[in-house]
Structure formats: C-alpha cells, structure tokens
Amino acid sequence: MRPAAGHPARAAGRSLPGAGAMTLGYNTLVVLAGCALLGLAAGTVGAFALLRGRALVADAVGHAALPGVVLAAMIVATLGHDPRSLPPLLAGAALAGVLGVLAVQALARTRRIREDAAIAIVLSSFYAVGVALLSYVQTMPGAAQAGLTKFILGQAAAMRAEDALWAGAVATLALALCLLLFQRLRAACFDPDFARVQGMSAARTDLALLGLIVTVTVAGLQAVGLILIVALLVLPAATARLLTYRLPRLLLLSAVVGAASGAAGAAASAAAPDLPTGAAVVLAGAACFTLALLFSPDRGLVPEALRRARRRLAAAEEHFLRAAWEAQEAAGAGPGTAGDRWTPIAALAAARGWAEARAWRLARWLALRGLVALSERQVHLTPRGAAAARRAVRAHRAVEHHLLAIGAADTAGADRLADLVEHGLSPEAASRLLPEPSSLPASPHALGGKP
Amino acid sequence: MSADGGEAAARAGSPPPLEIRGLTVAYGERPVLWDVTWSAPPGLTGIVGPNGAGKSTLIKAALGLIPALSGTARFFGRSLEEVRNRVGYLPQRASVDWDFPATALDVVCMARYPRMRWWGRVPRAEREAARAALAEVGLADLAERQIGRLSGGQQQRVFLARALAQDADLYLMDEPFAAVDAATEQAIVAVLRRLAAAGRSVVAVHHDLSTVADYFAHVLLLNGRAIAAGPVRDAFTPEAIAAAYGGRLNLLEHASVHAAGRS
Known part of the structure; x- marks a missing residue:
C-alpha cells in the first residue's frame, strides 16, 4: 500500500x-x-x-x-x-x-x-x-x-x-x-x-x-x-x-x-x-x-445446448438400433425377432440415408455403450441392444400405425413423421397406439434403403 | 336502445349491476365510442361487434382505465369508487408479460390484495381462497407452476381464477374466450353458468357470433354506438347483426348466425 x-x-x-x-x-x-x-x-x-x-x-x-x-x-x-x-x-x-x-x-x-x-x-x-x-x-x-x-x-x-x-x-x-x-x-x-x-x-x-x-x-x-x-x-x-x-x-x-x-x-x-x-x-x-x-441450469445457453445435443444423440442412437433391427427383419429373421446375423455398417448407413462416416461414429459409440458388437465392417445387436432396438421399433411403428389409422399421412409420410416424434414415446404410450399391444407389428413399408 | 335490463332491474327494485350513460371515448382525435347509453341486467351479457367497435374500450372506460370525454358508469347504482370490492375484472390475456417471475398461485393471490395489509406476507386464509379459485377452474395441481410454463388456455384460466378470487358481484371480462382450446372454453362456460346461478353478473366481450346464443342471456351489439341491446332472443336478430357489422360480415358467418338465432 x-x-x-x-x-x-x-x-x-x-x-x-x-x-x-x-x-x-x-x-x-x-x-x-x-x-x-x-x-x-x-x-x-x-x-x-x-x-x-x-x-x-x-x-x-x-x-x-x-x-x-x-x-x-x-x-x-x-x-x-x-x-x-x-x-x-x-x-x-x-x-x-x-x-x-x-x-x-x-x-x-x-x-x-x-x-x-x-x-x-x-x-x-x-x-x-x-x-x-x-x-x-x-x-x-x-x-x-x-x-x-x-x-x-x-x-x-x-x-x-x-x-x-x-x-x-x-x-x-x-x-x-x-x-x-x-x-x-x-x-x-x-x-x-x-x-x-x-x-x-x-x-x-x-x-x-x-x-x-x-x-x-x-x-x-x-x-x-x-x-x-x-x-x-x-x-x-x-x-x-x-x-x-x-x-x-x-x-x-x-x-x-x-x-x-x-x-x-x-x-x-x-x-x-x-x-x-x-x-x-x-x-x-x-x-x-x-x-x-x-x-444457469434452467435458462443458460450451455445447458440448453447440451440438452439439445443429448436429445439429438439419443434420436440418432435409436435410429441406428432400429436400422440394425430392421436389417435383420429384411434379411428374413421375421418381425418381432432379432436374428443373429451381422449387418454391414454401410448397409445401415444406406438404410438411414446417412454418410458412412456418421454411421461408423455411432457404431463405435454404441459399441462403447455395449449395445452393439463391432467386428470388421459389421455390427450385431447385443442382448441389451436388441431390447433397446425393439423398444425403438415399437415406438416407430406405433406412431406410424396411428398416423395411418387416422388418415393423417400416407406410408412414406408416416415413416418420416414417426422419425421425428417417436423419441421419448413411452412403451405404455406405444401400447395404446398399437392394435395388439403385446406384439410387434410388421413394418407398413418395405425395409431397406431410403430414397 | 336504452336497455330492457335497466327496466327489468328497476321493476325488481334494485339498480342494474352496470349502467352506462352517454359514454364517449376518443383515442386522439378518433372517436371510438359515441354517446353509448346502456345498462347490463343481472346475469350473463355478451358484448358483440366487429373489430374496432369499441368493445374493450367500453369496459376499460367504465372501469376508469382510460379517460372518457363524457359520460358516466354506475355500478349497482353507485360510483366505482364506492363499490370497488363488488366489481371484478378479467383483462385480455395478451395485456401482461407471462414471463413474469410468478406462479399461478401468486397471480391469483393478487386478487386478494385489497383484503390484506399492504405490507408483509399473504395471510394463509387469503392463500387458501386463491387456491380454491384455482381449483374451481381446474388448475389446483398447477398452483406452483411458473405462469410462463402454462399453456395459453391455462393462462386464461389463471386470469379467470384471479377474477373469481375477487369474489365480486359483477365481472367485466375482456375476451375471456380469445384463442383458447375447446377444453378451456367449456371450463370457462361452466364457471360463467355457476356464477349466474349464484346470482352474480358477467359482462363479457365476445367475438364468436355462433356461440352468443349458447353462452349469454343478454347481448349488446356495438359498433361505435349501441346498435341493439336486450335478451339474445329479441336483440340478436340478423338485421341488428347486419347493422352492427355493416358489410364486414361474410356469408359463412351469416349462416351460422341464422342457425344460432333459431335454436
């Protein structure tokens, strides 16, 4: 001083x-x-x-x-x-x-x-x-x-x-x-x-x-x-x-x-x-x-960005798992079951319309979380992954079914809309939307590559 | 055009809930209300008219919220100052900032301020009265919710609950049905009917011609001047509506009005 x-x-x-x-x-x-x-x-x-x-x-x-x-x-x-x-x-x-x-x-x-x-x-x-x-x-x-x-x-x-x-x-x-x-x-x-x-x-x-x-x-x-x-x-x-x-x-x-x-x-x-x-x-x-x-936990910009990013990631995870599940179905495992074939990541990327690099990043992330097994250039749902995938598929088809039943969209439109709103749909809500609550219905549209 | 309601109330021996004499209001040099003389009878009254007809202005001027060039408004035969505690108000929902830091209960408690000391906390009894008002509009579970996180219809019901918590004999409501969902509209209608059954009066600005006959016993057709007033059956005629709306009413609305008029 x-x-x-x-x-x-x-x-x-x-x-x-x-x-x-x-x-x-x-x-x-x-x-x-x-x-x-x-x-x-x-x-x-x-x-x-x-x-x-x-x-x-x-x-x-x-x-x-x-x-x-x-x-x-x-x-x-x-x-x-x-x-x-x-x-x-x-x-x-x-x-x-x-x-x-x-x-x-x-x-x-x-x-x-x-x-x-x-x-x-x-x-x-x-x-x-x-x-x-x-x-x-x-x-x-x-x-x-x-x-x-x-x-x-x-x-x-x-x-x-x-x-x-x-x-x-x-x-x-x-x-x-x-x-x-x-x-x-x-x-x-x-x-x-x-x-x-x-x-x-x-x-x-x-x-x-x-x-x-x-x-x-x-x-x-x-x-x-x-x-x-x-x-x-x-x-x-x-x-x-x-x-x-x-x-x-x-x-x-x-x-x-x-x-x-x-x-x-x-x-x-x-x-x-x-x-x-x-x-x-x-x-x-x-x-x-x-x-x-x-x-600020509630109104801060960073927590909000994190919340948005987490939601986006969760949606992408569900899309990936569903694509893996549907690839099994398309390969003849039949609806409601997950066969244990390996699926090429490139095929999943094509089904989602994703760049292959993005599909790879997700595959590695999901492998880290123990939801898929990764080998060569292919993935395989683990039992936990299959359960998560089944939930995602049910949610997707419940929304599709609902939209088609009320005549709000055609098959392709229902698929697109369901992609947006299915995340966060609880299994109970999905059951209410499905005609037979306990079973997994077949997809209303052909599975495989997106236009 | 001076109303039947006034006469009916006079026959019953008590002054009408609201009596307006020679009310003229202008914004700048543009007159909005011209020499309106009208009295609202007990019960449910709708004020109907095209956009810019001065419906909200009538209510605000009667409450002294905007200055009138001339004219008076008497409530139960007295000045507003004398009977403030008997008059309730439901403003337009868009008139406040819903991002304001307050819960639904906080907002409804504001109706009880005249009964409280002006310093200190809200006493338990007043808080309970506010909770009861929220329950009456079906929002008991949302009392602690921040008002910005309520839906538009729920916000409107918070305003209605606040008006109810005023425990008034006459309610002036500015567009209580504006932009609300069907469930809220039915909830509000139910509350209005309960109020009428309990001997309270409501004067509400309304914009949906097709429901006037369903919701209100009396009507004031307004377009700068009082075009017609009286029981819906007598005053809500196609001719009066045409006079109030001029050429502005389209054919489709006319059709629904005719249907409503016959029912």
Missing part, C-alpha cells in the same frame, strides 16, 4: 501505518460495507425496475444528476461552505435526476417521439449541461471543483467514512421501502390495470418505484459514478432473472449479486486507487451475468 496524496480517505484509512496486510483500516472497512449495502439496495430496487421496464429510466436519472451535482457544489462554494460536503451534492443530484425523468415523461407525452428516444435525448442533454458547467467551475477560483469529476466514474477509495455512512443509510432506506412495498410493487409491475381496478393507484406505485430508483442512484453516485450506476441496478436483477422464476428468490439473489459486485468494486478500488470503482463494480456484475447466461 503506497501513500496516496490525492486520496485523503486512503491516507486516513491507514490508521495504523505498518500494522500489516491483515489489518484493514476502519475507513476501508466502512467504505466496503457501504458499497455492499449500496449493491444490496440497488439489486433489490433494480429487480422491480427491470420488471416494470424502467431500466433505461435509471440511466436517465444517473446522467441527469451531473448538472445537479455541479450546480450544488457551485452554490455551496459561493455561500462559503465546504463544497465537498456530501448531502448538498446528493440533494442536487436527486433534484436534477427527478427533473430529467419528468422531462422524459413530458417529451414522451407530446407523442412526437417515443420513450426510448426521449430518454436518449434527455440523458445526453442533461449530461452535456453538466459537462459544460464542470468546465466552467474549473475556471472558478476556490475549491468548488474539488473532486467533482469522481462523481462521473466513481471512486470508492476517495470516500470518507462519513460519505460511506451516508450512502449506506440512503441505501438502507431504499431497501426497507422496497421490502415494505413488495406486494404493491409486484402487483403494479405484473398488471397495472388490474391493480387500478382494485383501487391501488398504479401511478402512485410507479412514483414510489421512481423515487426508489432516484434514491439508489444518488446514493451510488460517489462510489460507482453516474455513468455506470445503471449497471448496478440492471445487472444483478438480470442475473437473478436467469436463475429463478420466484420473485422472492429473485429479489434475494439480485440483492446478493448486487452486494457482491459493490464489495468487489470497493475492494478493487482500495487495492488500486487509480481504477475507477464504477468500472470494477460493473465488471464484477457483468461477470456474474455472463456466468448465469451461460450456465
């Missing part, structure tokens, strides 16, 4: 110089706790914001806050007080943020542009005003501009314990309100019209949600920064949404991911004071989201 002249908070945090790496300063601990609490609140409020389709509103609030922060600092400095004092800056940010949202709503209500465009226009305009004011402030004498730029990208390491306590208190307030309003928020998010018919004011609930978004955004300005605060609201909620369908569980998960992201960001900022906290927080959240998107 090097002494950082530009970061008084870190200097204060090292209350016991040389006490060793194991001892974290009081200040660092408070900042860490404050950021975790902030993430907790943002995760909870963000879940409702996401469900109500208000994620971009949070972005507008964040960007619109900049002119408020700068103006507040100017006013405080002009009055001769310490412009770094947090409460007036946060109040300015909140006011400007609310004004930004009102501007978005007013713009959208003119029906000249849609809400997404209104949000883009308002957030960039307000932000531009803020940037212009900021450059003006920097020409002013005095300390008005001191540390204002840290609100843009966030710098937890520059926070004093007092600042962290403020942020933590505001975040706790938002969290408590959110939990108290849980039922109302859920009703208004799912079906606002129904809530209104029941006498709940959806407008008032929306206003409460907006208030919560503004509160969390403002609380997070110093730690995360106004550009990236939207991510702390959206990423934990989006992550949790991938992991569960239950709202209470979703809120809990979202809060945990938010708290972890906030703490990770603060820790990174403490370790590397030049790293903007906002970036660290967002990267931690984005990592969680990416993991959930890829590996």
Whole structure:
C-alpha cells in the first residue's frame, strides 16, 4: 500500500501505518460495507425496475444528476461552505435526476417521439449541461471543483467514512421501502390495470418505484459514478432473472449479486486507487451475468445446448438400433425377432440415408455403450441392444400405425413423421397406439434403403 | 336502445349491476365510442361487434382505465369508487408479460390484495381462497407452476381464477374466450353458468357470433354506438347483426348466425 496524496480517505484509512496486510483500516472497512449495502439496495430496487421496464429510466436519472451535482457544489462554494460536503451534492443530484425523468415523461407525452428516444435525448442533454458547467467551475477560483469529476466514474477509495455512512443509510432506506412495498410493487409491475381496478393507484406505485430508483442512484453516485450506476441496478436483477422464476428468490439473489459486485468494486478500488470503482463494480456484475447466461441450469445457453445435443444423440442412437433391427427383419429373421446375423455398417448407413462416416461414429459409440458388437465392417445387436432396438421399433411403428389409422399421412409420410416424434414415446404410450399391444407389428413399408 | 335490463332491474327494485350513460371515448382525435347509453341486467351479457367497435374500450372506460370525454358508469347504482370490492375484472390475456417471475398461485393471490395489509406476507386464509379459485377452474395441481410454463388456455384460466378470487358481484371480462382450446372454453362456460346461478353478473366481450346464443342471456351489439341491446332472443336478430357489422360480415358467418338465432 503506497501513500496516496490525492486520496485523503486512503491516507486516513491507514490508521495504523505498518500494522500489516491483515489489518484493514476502519475507513476501508466502512467504505466496503457501504458499497455492499449500496449493491444490496440497488439489486433489490433494480429487480422491480427491470420488471416494470424502467431500466433505461435509471440511466436517465444517473446522467441527469451531473448538472445537479455541479450546480450544488457551485452554490455551496459561493455561500462559503465546504463544497465537498456530501448531502448538498446528493440533494442536487436527486433534484436534477427527478427533473430529467419528468422531462422524459413530458417529451414522451407530446407523442412526437417515443420513450426510448426521449430518454436518449434527455440523458445526453442533461449530461452535456453538466459537462459544460464542470468546465466552467474549473475556471472558478476556490475549491468548488474539488473532486467533482469522481462523481462521473466513481471512486470508492476517495470516500470518507462519513460519505460511506451516508450512502449506506440512503441505501438502507431504499431497501426497507422496497421490502415494505413488495406486494404493491409486484402487483403494479405484473398488471397495472388490474391493480387500478382494485383501487391501488398504479401511478402512485410507479412514483414510489421512481423515487426508489432516484434514491439508489444518488446514493451510488460517489462510489460507482453516474455513468455506470445503471449497471448496478440492471445487472444483478438480470442475473437473478436467469436463475429463478420466484420473485422472492429473485429479489434475494439480485440483492446478493448486487452486494457482491459493490464489495468487489470497493475492494478493487482500495487495492488500486487509480481504477475507477464504477468500472470494477460493473465488471464484477457483468461477470456474474455472463456466468448465469451461460450456465444457469434452467435458462443458460450451455445447458440448453447440451440438452439439445443429448436429445439429438439419443434420436440418432435409436435410429441406428432400429436400422440394425430392421436389417435383420429384411434379411428374413421375421418381425418381432432379432436374428443373429451381422449387418454391414454401410448397409445401415444406406438404410438411414446417412454418410458412412456418421454411421461408423455411432457404431463405435454404441459399441462403447455395449449395445452393439463391432467386428470388421459389421455390427450385431447385443442382448441389451436388441431390447433397446425393439423398444425403438415399437415406438416407430406405433406412431406410424396411428398416423395411418387416422388418415393423417400416407406410408412414406408416416415413416418420416414417426422419425421425428417417436423419441421419448413411452412403451405404455406405444401400447395404446398399437392394435395388439403385446406384439410387434410388421413394418407398413418395405425395409431397406431410403430414397 | 336504452336497455330492457335497466327496466327489468328497476321493476325488481334494485339498480342494474352496470349502467352506462352517454359514454364517449376518443383515442386522439378518433372517436371510438359515441354517446353509448346502456345498462347490463343481472346475469350473463355478451358484448358483440366487429373489430374496432369499441368493445374493450367500453369496459376499460367504465372501469376508469382510460379517460372518457363524457359520460358516466354506475355500478349497482353507485360510483366505482364506492363499490370497488363488488366489481371484478378479467383483462385480455395478451395485456401482461407471462414471463413474469410468478406462479399461478401468486397471480391469483393478487386478487386478494385489497383484503390484506399492504405490507408483509399473504395471510394463509387469503392463500387458501386463491387456491380454491384455482381449483374451481381446474388448475389446483398447477398452483406452483411458473405462469410462463402454462399453456395459453391455462393462462386464461389463471386470469379467470384471479377474477373469481375477487369474489365480486359483477365481472367485466375482456375476451375471456380469445384463442383458447375447446377444453378451456367449456371450463370457462361452466364457471360463467355457476356464477349466474349464484346470482352474480358477467359482462363479457365476445367475438364468436355462433356461440352468443349458447353462452349469454343478454347481448349488446356495438359498433361505435349501441346498435341493439336486450335478451339474445329479441336483440340478436340478423338485421341488428347486419347493422352492427355493416358489410364486414361474410356469408359463412351469416349462416351460422341464422342457425344460432333459431335454436
């Protein structure tokens, strides 16, 4: 840990110089706790914001806050007080943020542009005003501009314990309100019209949600920064949404991911004071989201791809085994029995219309599973393989028989359709579809090569 | 065109479940409903008319969900504010996001919110009432299923269960039969008949002319204005239907209407 002249908070945090790496300063601990609490609140409020389709509103609030922060600092400095004092800056940010949202709503209500465009226009305009004011402030004498730029990208390491306590208190307030309003928020998010018919004011609930978004955004300005605060609201909620369908569980998960992201960001900022906290927080959240998107058991992309691949493989296995069985039948073993002749893999490939290499891969795989015996260029069903093949043949013929019986397809069409739907058909279901449940009927079509 | 139902209810000495006077609604500069005066009698009433006739608009405006340029809606002779707990609502299924993180039971519980403190958990008694409503529409086994994993017909039945859980005396239903399977349609019809038998009233937007006579005792034919209203036998005539649908009704539908009218 090097002494950082530009970061008084870190200097204060090292209350016991040389006490060793194991001892974290009081200040660092408070900042860490404050950021975790902030993430907790943002995760909870963000879940409702996401469900109500208000994620971009949070972005507008964040960007619109900049002119408020700068103006507040100017006013405080002009009055001769310490412009770094947090409460007036946060109040300015909140006011400007609310004004930004009102501007978005007013713009959208003119029906000249849609809400997404209104949000883009308002957030960039307000932000531009803020940037212009900021450059003006920097020409002013005095300390008005001191540390204002840290609100843009966030710098937890520059926070004093007092600042962290403020942020933590505001975040706790938002969290408590959110939990108290849980039922109302859920009703208004799912079906606002129904809530209104029941006498709940959806407008008032929306206003409460907006208030919560503004509160969390403002609380997070110093730690995360106004550009990236939207991510702390959206990423934990989006992550949790991938992991569960239950709202209470979703809120809990979202809060945990938010708290972890906030703490990770603060820790990174403490370790590397030049790293903007906002970036660290967002990267931690984005990592969680990416993991959930890829590996969520239910909605993840990887498990889904695996499930699809497994289903495809199972279908190909069944097709192979059935082809082996039917080759026996075609060779004169008679329906319902599996003779013990060897069948050339090339003949099976021809019967399925497969490339020979594919048939070979399947043959080797099924040999590994002990369902076929492989010798030279030929296969032979093992007893287990024959049982599996018989099930597959029954399922196929049950579907064929059913389709033909209801007149839904001709023989060739029934064969093709059955190939698609037979997999996963239980033996019981097959019995219900077959005219004689216990026996294996003959194929309705000639066996052998596919056209 | 002011309805028979109002008179019948007046004879019975109690105000009608729903009474609409001079309702005019416009979207922007385009009027959708023109000076509609109509009252729904007790029992089952269908609102029928072509696309864009203002059927859903009538219901939403009566419930105060969209602003009316003029006109009033009275429920049981009172303002909606006074009798909210006696009025139930079944919105169109497509009006919500079914991917929302909620179970069927969660959704039905929302009907019980007015009976609960607005903070804290759903009390056991309210949860049981919601379960009973789900059982009534045949979804008792799917109470814990995420709503996105229900079929379209099952989702519609969840909405119906939510309306039932409101335990209202009048239900306004927006297309309860839209895009449902035959089993769900029969389940909904059975519920409507039970409601009517229990003295409750239902006003439902309906789009299938061939089943109007089967499902409803009264009908309102709507096309911007109230074209005809009254018992299905009297008001649901080929002439009134032609007047409501203009030239938009094709011959095939006419045929089925005639058949329905005679039965």
